[in-house]
Amino acid sequence: MTTETQVIDEGGHDHEHAHSPHLQHHFDTLDQQFNAGKLGMWLFLATEILLFGGLFVAYAIYRNLHPEIFEYGHHFLDPKLGGINTAVLILSSFTMAAAVRFAQEGKQGMLKLCLVLTLCGACGFLGIKYIEYSHKMVHGIFPGKYYNPDEHILEEELLGAHGHGAVAEHGRDHASSSGEETHGEGAHEESTQSAEASAQAAPAEGEFVIEKSQIVEAPEGPEGMVGIVHEKPELPKRPEKAHVFFGIYYLMTGLHGIHVLIGMCAIGWVFFRSTRGEFGPDYFTPVDLVGLYWHLVDLIWIYLFPLLYLIH
Amino acid sequence: MATTTDTLPGRPYGEVEGNYLTHERGLLSWLTTVDHKRIGVMYLACISGAFLLGGIFAMVIRWELFSPGPTVPGLNADRYNQIFTLHGAIMTFLVIIPGIPAALGNFVLPMMLGAKDVAFPRLNLASWYLWVTGAIFAVTSLVMSAADTGWTFYTPYSTTTQTAVIPMTIGAFILGFSSIFTGLNFIVTIHKMRPDGLTWFKLPLFLWGIYATAIIQIIATPVLGITLLLLIAERVLGVGIFDPTYGGDPVLFQHFFWFYSHPAVYIMILPAMGIISEMIPVFSRKHIFGYTAIAYSSIAIAMFSFIVWGHHMFAAMSPLANMVFSAVTFSVSIPSAVKVFNWTATMYKGSIRLATPMLYALSFLFLFTIGGLTGLYLATLGTDIHLHDTYFVVAHFHYVMVGSTMIAFIGGLHYWWPKIFGKMYSEKWGNVGCIVTFLGFNITFLPQFVLGMRGMPRRYYDYIPEFEALHRLSSIGAFIMGIGLFVTLFCLVYSLFKGKPAPDNPWGSASMEWQATSPPHYHNFTKPPKVGDPYDYTDLVWDPKSEGYYRKAEGQGAA
Numbered sequence: 001m002t003t004e005t006q007v008i009d010e011g012g013h014d015h016e017h018a019h020s021p022h023l024q025h026h027f028d029t030l031d032q033q034f035n036a037g038k039l040g041m042w043l044f045l046a047t048e049i050l051l052f053g054g055l056f057v058a059y060a061i062y063r064n065l066h067p068e069i070f071e072y073g074h075h076f077l078d079p080k081l082g083g084i085n086t087a088v089l090i091l092s093s094f095t096m097a098a099a100v101r102f103a104q105e106g107k108q109g110m111l112k113l114c115l116v117l118t119l120c121g122a123c124g125f126l127g128i129k130y131i132e133y134s135h136k137m138v139h140g141i142f143p144g145k146y147y148n149p150d151e152h153i154l155e156e157e158l159l160g161a162h163g164h165g166a167v168a169e170h171g172r173d174h175a176s177s178s179g180e181e182t183h184g185e186g187a188h189e190e191s192t193q194s195a196e197a198s199a200q201a202a203p204a205e206g207e208f209v210i211e212k213s214q215i216v217e218a219p220e221g222p223e224g225m226v227g228i229v230h231e232k233p234e235l236p237k238r239p240e241k242a243h244v245f246f247g248i249y250y251l252m253t254g255l256h257g258i259h260v261l262i263g264m265c266a267i268g269w270v271f272f273r274s275t276r277g278e279f280g281p282d283y284f285t286p287v288d289l290v291g292l293y294w295h296l297v298d299l300i301w302i303y304l305f306p307l308l309y310l311i312h
Numbered sequence: 313m314a315t316t317t318d319t320l321p322g323r324p325y326g327e328v329e330g331n332y333l334t335h336e337r338g339l340l341s342w343l344t345t346v347d348h349k350r351i352g353v354m355y356l357a358c359i360s361g362a363f364l365l366g367g368i369f370a371m372v373i374r375w376e377l378f379s380p381g382p383t384v385p386g387l388n389a390d391r392y393n394q395i396f397t398l399h400g401a402i403m404t405f406l407v408i409i410p411g412i413p414a415a416l417g418n419f420v421l422p423m424m425l426g427a428k429d430v431a432f433p434r435l436n437l438a439s440w441y442l443w444v445t446g447a448i449f450a451v452t453s454l455v456m457s458a459a460d461t462g463w464t465f466y467t468p469y470s471t472t473t474q475t476a477v478i479p480m481t482i483g484a485f486i487l488g489f490s491s492i493f494t495g496l497n498f499i500v501t502i503h504k505m506r507p508d509g510l511t512w513f514k515l516p517l518f519l520w521g522i523y524a525t526a527i528i529q530i531i532a533t534p535v536l537g538i539t540l541l542l543l544i545a546e547r548v549l550g551v552g553i554f555d556p557t558y559g560g561d562p563v564l565f566q567h568f569f570w571f572y573s574h575p576a577v578y579i580m581i582l583p584a585m586g587i588i589s590e591m592i593p594v595f596s597r598k599h600i601f602g603y604t605a606i607a608y609s610s611i612a613i614a615m616f617s618f619i620v621w622g623h624h625m626f627a628a629m630s631p632l633a634n635m636v637f638s639a640v641t642f643s644v645s646i647p648s649a650v651k652v653f654n655w656t657a658t659m660y661k662g663s664i665r666l667a668t669p670m671l672y673a674l675s676f677l678f679l680f681t682i683g684g685l686t687g688l689y690l691a692t693l694g695t696d697i698h699l700h701d702t703y704f705v706v707a708h709f710h711y712v713m714v715g716s717t718m719i720a721f722i723g724g725l726h727y728w729w730p731k732i733f734g735k736m737y738s739e740k741w742g743n744v745g746c747i748v749t750f751l752g753f754n755i756t757f758l759p760q761f762v763l764g765m766r767g768m769p770r771r772y773y774d775y776i777p778e779f780e781a782l783h784r785l786s787s788i789g790a791f792i793m794g795i796g797l798f799v800t801l802f803c804l805v806y807s808l809f810k811g812k813p814a815p816d817n818p819w820g821s822a823s824m825e826w827q828a829t830s831p832p833h834y835h836n837f838t839k840p841p842k843v844g845d846p847y848d849y850t851d852l853v854w855d856p857k858s859e860g861y862y863r864k865a866e867g868q869g870a871a
Binding site for chain 1 (some may be wrong): 427492506535539
């Protein structure tokens with residue numbers, strides 16, 4: 001039994017078992033082994049959903065208790081980058097599904113290609129995620145008690161992303177959402193990127209600005225605020241608990257990111273085994289199970305994306 | 313294995329060739345094993361160690377409470393908080409939750425199915441390593457500055473205290489995954505590894521208990537995982553989900569925590585009930601009464617367990633929610649009572665043999681009934697206001713967790729001991745250990761019901777002089793119980809060295825694990841086991857020569 005452990009851990013030598021080299025000693029048939037593996041994987045996926053379930057419940061409760069922090073906070077998430085990431089992840093799920101199919105058909109070359117493409121998708125996802133994170137952190141948008149953003153940067157973010165009219169009038173910069181530049185405190189450079197920003201602002205969000213402006217009319221008077229606020233009183237005010245939104249944002253996307261990393265390790269392991277030509281019509285369980293896991297990671301993102309990026 | 317001695321009823325004396333204990337030797341062969349039997353034994357050893365550690369903390373608590381004011385030298389109130397936290401956390405996460413499923417279940421479950429191993433042997437070993445890792449984290453907390461939050465880690469105290477909450481939390485998180493993987497393994501094993509002819513309703517009831525437990529482990533434990541992760545995030549980052557300083561809601565933590573931890577109570581009790589369902593018919597020489605009722609009641613308890621968590625927070629919810637949770641809590645008593653009545657009916661007109669496992673089973677019946685019925689006082693909204701957070705609660709859950717789960721665990725350990733190690737323990741000392749433990753337990757915890765009724769709050773370092781007599785009685789009981797447990801330990805360990813070799817079937821049980829040799833071959837069975845009714849004892853005949861039973865239908869075949 002010890003030898004078998006080593007064999008499997010190292011990815012399987014040509015170890016001669018009674019029938020198939022992949023049949024473990026305690027199963028009667030490969031079929032039974034496959035079914036057991038599959039049931040086990042589904043149960044594991046159920047536990048994963050429940051693990052995320054706690055976060056979704058926390059999200060639901062705080063969205064219900066403090067809707068304003070979600071309205072406020074989502075301005076800082078870039079739906080364009082999020083959308084690209086969604087597409088990347090869905091594509092990688094497709095290549096993963098194709099990999100399972102090619103494993104079943106024994107097409108080794110295509111199997112390896114699809115696994116590599118899936119890995120590329122995962123890397124791309126994490127790369128974009130890195131851009132999003134660093135973009136926020138450079139502006140002081142950290143989770144929880146470390147949340148200490150620079151006021152002016154925030155306001156520019158909002159103007160860039162949502163003040164369609166405001167941008168047209170004042171030519172406000174939206175560079176911060178493109179993630180290319182870092183703003184020093186109080187820096188308000190004029191930019192030509194406003195076109196991009198206004199393209200991004202959906203017509204529906206124009207209404208939002210009006211609605212929001214009604215709420216923040218009160219602080220119109222002198223509040224010791226800098227000129228930009230004075231000029232644009234319809235800016236939404238930062239709610240008291242804004243940091244909770246970013247806490248939830250970082251926890252949900254962070255835990256999901258960890259799962260992407262785990263998935264990449266699993267895909268890498270399957271790829272390594274596939275380079276040895278271990279998979280074929282008789283035996284493709286690991287590809288299948290890792291595929292299931294990868295689809296779950298994808299699925300969780302499909303829920304995270306609208307819940308965090310596309311809210312109003 | 314088909315030696316000539318194998319065919320005689322009197323075969324079992326002496327070493328069994330190729331048994332799992334000796335076919336490989338050396339520490340490394342144990343640490344790298346994927347054999348469910350060895351993993352079960354490793355769990356047993358580690359859990360016993362943790363039980364001893366938790367027990368020492370319990371003794372320190374009872375010593376401190378022996379008199380009002382500071383009693384134990386060097387133990388101030390803060391340290392007392394750490395001691396009871398460690399007692400609770402170790403006993404809950406390291407001992408009771410993994411105890412029966414991981415130690416006994418691992419050993420017995422595949423054999424009861426007639427299988428060679430669990431479905432995922434390597435995952436099984438990984439679970440054990442996760443347990444060890446979790447235990448190391450828990451002990452790290454002990455060495456650093458032990459957590460003092462109580463095992464429930466309630467916020468906001470747990471996010472603000474200066475003690476080492478994070479190592480303990482990480483430990484509990486890792487132990488949760490150990491538990492999840494064990495449950496997952498068991499569910500798949502029961503679904504996919506049954507031989508032909510072994511239908512669901514021919515499974516021994518222990519497996520129904522383990523199966524119901526595994527469902528809870530899989531559904532509830534991930535929620536604990538995320539709760540503890542959020543707690544760590546709250547402490548490190550102050551994300552503002554649980555900690556009111558950052559805008560969080562501490563009651564939300566309680567909801568999350570009890571959504572796991574109330575079902576966890578049934579993770580503890582369901583396998584214990586399974587063990588009782590095995591032992592009572594064997595030692596009554598009578599078919600189990602109401603098999604399907606007991607089987608379904610296990611599943612019913614598992615289902616109910618998920619909708620009663622609110623009864624831990626009656627003070628923090630709306631009156632309507634309180635009433636619903638109270639009513640559902642009451643309904644849990646129905647499937648529990650179904651079991652108790654069926655066990656009692658099994659014994660009725662049976663030929664009861666008061667062997668040590670049976671004594672434990674009877675103790676269980678007595679203690680579980682008290683533990684269960686006092687739970688109804690706490691489920692009642694009116695009385696709970698008075699009893700909430702008093703020693704009544706402490707006594708109630710100790711009756712269920714120790715009086716029921718640990719007693720069943722130790723009983724089951726005696727029951728399967730001959731199979732696990734191939735040695736018979738001393739029946740006399742086994743009995744003594746059981747009786748002393750039983751008496752000590754009652755002397756410890758019956759006074760605590762009274763203390764609680766009179767208003768003694770739980771978790772207090774000190775108390776008013778009026779409570780001294782009852783506290784003293786309780787402490788004396790705890791020391792008696794400690795002596796009883798040491799007698800039991802000594803009795804069992806002694807048997808490993810001096811015990812008589814065990815026959816294959818010393819108790820005359822009909823379930824499949826007893827068709828293997830004692831101790832079993834490392835592939836479990838040397839010939840395919842016969843599937844039959846696990847509670848039909850009519851064919852089993854006593855053989856005085858081997859002091860074991862063999863099956864008459866097989867003539868002089870292997871016992």
